Amino acid sequence: MRQLRPLASLLSLRFPLHSISARAFASTPIANRERRDDGFIHPEMTDNIVNFYAGQPPLNRLSFQRQDASLLNAYLPTAKFLVFDLGKVLCPTKRYNEIQYLTHAQVAPLLKEGFEDPPKDAKDAKVRQAARPVGASAVVFLGLDERGYEQENEGNVERPKGLPYFAIDASGTGFAGASKNSAVRAAESDKGEGKDEVTGSWGDPRATGSALDAFDAGVFATARALTDWNGRNRHCAACGAKTYSLWGGWKRACTTALEDPSKCFSNTGLHNFAYPRTDPVTIMGVLDPAGDRMLLGRQRAWPKGFYSCLAGFIEPGESFEDAVRREVFEEAGVKVGPVRYSSSQPWPFPANIMVGCYARAESDEIRLDLDNELEDAQWFPRSVVARLFEKEGSTHFSVKDYSAIDRALTAGEEDGCAVHGDLASRLTKIPPETAIAGKLIRQWAPGPHALDLVSRL
Ligand SMILES: [Zn+2]
Numbered sequence: 294m295r296q297l298r299p300l301a302s303l304l305s306l307r308f309p310l311h312s313i314s315a316r317a318f319a320s321t322p323i324a325n326r327e328r329r330d331d332g333f334i335h336p337e338m339t340d341n342i343v344n345f346y347a348g349q350p351p352l353n354r355l356s357f358q359r360q361d362a363s364l365l366n367a368y369l370p371t372a373k374f375l376v377f378d379l380g381k382v383l384c385p386t387k388r389y390n391e392i393q394y395l396t397h398a399q400v401a402p403l404l405k406e407g408f409e410d411p412p413k414d415a416k417d418a419k420v421r422q423a424a425r426p427v428g429a430s431a432v433v434f435l436g437l438d439e440r441g442y443e444q445e446n447e448g449n450v451e452r453p454k455g456l457p458y459f460a461i462d463a464s465g466t467g468f469a470g471a472s473k474n475s476a477v478r479a480a481e482s483d484k485g486e487g488k489d490e491v492t493g494s495w496g497d498p499r500a501t502g503s504a505l506d507a508f509d510a511g512v513f514a515t516a517r518a519l520t521d522w523n524g525r526n527r528h529c530a531a532c533g534a535k536t537y538s539l540w541g542g543w544k545r546a547c548t549t550a551l552e553d554p555s556k557c558f559s560n561t562g563l564h565n566f567a568y569p570r571t572d573p574v575t576i577m578g579v580l581d582p583a584g585d586r587m588l589l590g591r592q593r594a595w596p597k598g599f600y601s602c603l604a605g606f607i608e609p610g611e612s613f614e615d616a617v618r619r620e621v622f623e624e625a626g627v628k629v630g631p632v633r634y635s636s637s638q639p640w641p642f643p644a645n646i647m648v649g650c651y652a653r654a655e656s657d658e659i660r661l662d663l664d665n666e667l668e669d670a671q672w673f674p675r676s677v678v679a680r681l682f683e684k685e686g687s688t689h690f691s692v693k694d695y696s697a698i699d700r701a702l703t704a705g706e707e708d709g710c711a712v713h714g715d716l717a718s719r720l721t722k723i724p725p726e727t728a729i730a731g732k733l734i735r736q737w738a739p740g741p742h743a744l745d746l747v748s749r750l
Contacts, residue, residue, distance in 0.1 A: 433542030
């Protein structure tokens with residue numbers, strides 16, 4: 294965490310978030326910025342790329358404070374709270390491109406006593422550090438927004454000033470009633486009655502997430518991944534007993550730790566199921582040997598005309614490069630030579646880190662029959678791809694689009710849409726810039742001018 298502080302300090306100087314990436318890039322040494330005109334990847338394209346949901350951390354996470362219940366409880370009264378219900382985030386009523394941050398009073402029914410603060414000399418103090426009661430909603434400390442706060446001195450890294458942010462998982466608590474009769478509740482609020490009433494609508498996480506401004510998107514990415522992780526891990530992976538949340542929402546422990554630790558081996562040693570996980574996925578812009586065409590594919594469940602970069606989970610025992618080569622061969626039958634890391638993106642659906650790479654193909658023959666994951670894959674020239682950048686609707690995904698994808702996946706739809714015609718008529722939609730696939734495509738397609746599109750957050 295501490296190595297990220299200089300960037301957090303930049304934020305405190307009130308630079309608009311979108312300008313930080315440009316500043317970071319402007320400081321790149323000249324020697325690294327020389328352009329190459331061989332049609333392949335420019336060296337600077339792999340530097341200082343800030344993807345949506347990521348980048349300079351919008352909050353100072355203060356991970357070293359997560360075990361301190363008294364500190365966390367002191368943050369609660371002035372904090373802003375994001376609330377989730379089964380992965381959906383609370384938005385202002387029918388305004389799905391914003392987050393409805395709630396106040397301490399509004400979330401009081403969920404918070405109850407906050408975090409447990411066991412006496413330091415208690416025998417089991419270690420397994421009760423900043424814990425929540427068993428069965429209570431997980432409350433996650435996200436960090437402080439230091440923008441606009443005068444820090445007493447540069448050395449005060451242990452107790453910085455800022456606006457605290459927390460996330461709460463309200464699934465199964467009845468708090469979800471906020472989405473019902475919201476118009477009525479809003480009217481009551483206008484009259485000054487029930488000012489702590491909660492109004493709002495639950496937003497589709499992918500559609501809302503991609504519509505947020507850069508700051509809120511960064512907060513949302515951590516909040517959603519952590520509330521989701523707490524919700525999915527309510528039972529111990531070692532013995533099946535219930536788990537509870539501790540360390541300000543960043544750890545879960547087996548309830549046997551509170552009763553009889555000898556009953557479960559998770560209470561000894563170090564176990565990765567006690568901490569939030571991030572699953573790595575490679576996503577790759579595979580270029581033909583000349584660098585003039587990119588390999589894009591589509592799954593059957595995707596909207597008609599939509600193609601994207603190939604992607605796949607990194608398996609145990611693989612490097613990034615190994616995974617790129619294996620996935621491209623399995624999905625498209627294309628052999629890949631050099632692989633270059635480009636940038637990464639946290640992807641909180643539910644808990645991935647997308648590892649963006651460029652790769653140079655050694656063959657261009659495509660076959661889809663090895664794992665049958667793709668309905669189609671093609672080599673698309675720059676000109677065919679680049680024409681979509683400014684075309685209205687060619688990169689936007691609506692809630693309706695996401696619902697259609699979910700329905701198709703749930704139904705195990707096999708038909709897909711008809712794939713035919715020339716390349717230009719097949720490709721009518723590419724990923725938005727908020728997805729790293731969209732960024733990989735945009736960096737490549739404009740050729741020598743790609744640099745201008747690198748840092749547009
Ligand atoms: Zn256990």
